Amino acid sequence: MTRITSISLRRVLDSRGNPTVEADVLTESGGFGRGAAPSGASTGEYEAIELPANESIAKAREHAVPRLEGVYAGDQRAVDSALRAADGTDDFSAIGANSAVAISMAAAKAAADVLGAPLYQHLGGAFRGENFPVPLGNVVGGGEHAKEATHIQEFLAAPVGAPSVSEAVFANAAVHAAVADVLDERGVPAAKGDEGAWAPPISDADAFEVVDEAVDRVEDDVGFEIRFGLDMAAAELYDDDSEAYVYGDETKSTDEQVEYVAGLVDEYDLAYVEDPLDENDYEAFAELTDRVGDRTMICGDDLFVTNVERLQEGIDVGAANSILIKPNQIGTLSDTFDAVELAARNGYETVISHRSGETEDTTIAHLAVATDAGFIKTGTVGGERTAKLNELVRIADDAV
Numbered sequence: 001m002t003r004i005t006s007i008s009l010r011r012v013l014d015s016r017g018n019p020t021v022e023a024d025v026l027t028e029s030g031g032f033g034r035g036a037a038p039s040g041a042s043t044g045e046y047e048a049i050e051l052p053a054n055e056s057i058a059k060a061r062e063h064a065v066p067r068l069e070g071v072y073a074g075d076q077r078a079v080d081s082a083l084r085a086a087d088g089t090d091d092f093s094a095i096g097a098n099s100a101v102a103i104s105m106a107a108a109k110a111a112a113d114v115l116g117a118p119l120y121q122h123l124g125g126a127f128r129g130e131n132f133p134v135p136l137g138n139v140v141g142g143g144e145h146a147k148e149a150t151h152i153q154e155f156l157a158a159p160v161g162a163p164s165v166s167e168a169v170f171a172n173a174a175v176h177a178a179v180a181d182v183l184d185e186r187g188v189p190a191a192k193g194d195e196g197a198w199a200p201p202i203s204d205a206d207a208f209e210v211v212d213e214a215v216d217r218v219e220d221d222v223g224f225e226i227r228f229g230l231d232m233a234a235a236e237l238y239d240d241d242s243e244a245y246v247y248g249d250e251t252k253s254t255d256e257q258v259e260y261v262a263g264l265v266d267e268y269d270l271a272y273v274e275d276p277l278d279e280n281d282y283e284a285f286a287e288l289t290d291r292v293g294d295r296t297m298i299c300g301d302d303l304f305v306t307n308v309e310r311l312q313e314g315i316d317v318g319a320a321n322s323i324l325i326k327p328n329q330i331g332t333l334s335d336t337f338d339a340v341e342l343a344a345r346n347g348y349e350t351v352i353s354h355r356s357g358e359t360e361d362t363t364i365a366h367l368a369v370a371t372d373a374g375f376i377k378t379g380t381v382g383g384e385r386t387a388k389l390n391e392l393v394r395i396a397d398d399a400v
């Protein structure tokens, strides 16, 4: 029933206005699935390779599509093995991880369509957990996502005490609005960055004050605990030549960076810190996790790139206690599930994540529910972000 009969690939726009790959998968019994690849700006050095959309589509049409016709979409491992075999490299540099992930997601949706089940149920099965992820909402940002704003890439609201997904989603939107109020009261104009977060021309120190104030106001209003966290995207701050983290005119050695982040965790009671150190520095990650990992999540994004080998290396040295999961960093849903499972077996929390360049695709909302992830990071406002958040609300409401 789920035998794939055709795959179409096309260029569509992502949220930055760049071309990305969209895939449609059709099955013998009329099942249909559509998936679109997201795209990063602060990409990790070890991610699977994204090719220009046109090139990736041409290569996938030539090498992957003929191999996939006849494969059962319901057998995700077979679909993803065929994609890997068609590519023949470790990093999808032959057909592009953008076509691979679009096809992989579209096949899963086509199978769910045939089965008449929502995607999260097809992927998660009957015995998946009953939890819903806490949404981490980007409310202030800079780095590679907005010029002339903060050095730290993302300040994230974390409504850890929300009684429901819906209340958490609305709390993050309220923090986003409260940040605008606080900035306005301080006379600071703010554009928005790639993910819809405010991108004010202020120092990181000022941004901490602004977000802290906005979170306090909303917490008082909603009556449940809201904390906040960071994606420091420190690989983008790290300069290999000087072996230092560069914050405009200031630099920090690795020891100073560990000290700085540990201080921030305590001063602001941070719930979450992603990529606080360079993507090649497992040792410094481990030192920080040893110091503050009992009271905050230290999460590897560029460090692990959703790759089981890199994650295992991190587990071996105690580099972190959580992993960011981005399907396009590794190229297929099977590889993504392998990373989630390895994390779970080792007590690592999982955070399913969007990219800064996104589409209306909602796969990650289903993936977060299917895998019982503790968290999902998918922005706060903007159509490509609310597509996922609203889907999460619908899933919780049994309305998909």
Ligand SMILES: C=C(OP(=O)(O)O)C(=O)O
Pocket (backbone or CB within 6 Å): 039, 040, 041, 042, 043, 044, 231, 233, 301, 353, 354, 355, 356, 357
């Ligand atoms: C979402 C992120 O940004 P990008 O997609 O640019 O890597 C991130 O770094 O976590």
Ligand SMILES: [Mg+2]
Pocket (backbone or CB within 6 Å): 231, 233, 274, 275, 301, 302, 324
């Ligand atoms: Mg990141």
